[in-house]
Amino acid sequence: xxxxxxxxxxxxxxxxDRRSVFVALGGGVIGDMVGFxxxxxxxxxxxxxVPTTLMAMVDSSVGGKTGVNHPQGKLRRAVxxxxxxxxxxx
Numbered sequence: 001x002x003x004x005x006x007x008x009x010x011x012x013x014x015x016x017d018r019r020s021v022f023v024a025l026g027g028g029v030i031g032d033m034v035g036f037x038x039x040x041x042x043x044x045x046x047x048x049x050v051p052t053t054l055m056a057m058v059d060s061s062v063g064g065k066t067g068v069n070h071p072q073g074k075l076r077r078a079v080x081x082x083x084x085x086x087x088x089x090x
Contacts, residue, residue: 003033004033004036004037004040007022007033007034007037007041008037008040008041011037011041016041016042016045017042018042018044018045019045019046020045020046021045021046021047021048022034022035022037022038022041022045022046022047022048023047023048023049023050024047024048024049024050025050025052026050026051026052026056027051027052027053027055027056028051028053028055028056028059030056031049031051031056031059031060034047034049035047035049
């Protein structure tokens, strides 16, 4: 959650608005983290994922699911309630 808070702090510092786009360049953990941050920042901003590992590419192909781990309780993974598939898919 510290990483999510760092993303939120930077977004607020830069005064990003609802037209902003969060970009995740990296593997699955980065994609989940940035996707979750994009989903909760100002009730959702646009999000682009650029996976750099084969596993992240497969994971990204499903689309719309993001989450973060939480150390307490039985719920170990919280999935964001935001599903948004691209409108223009080849």
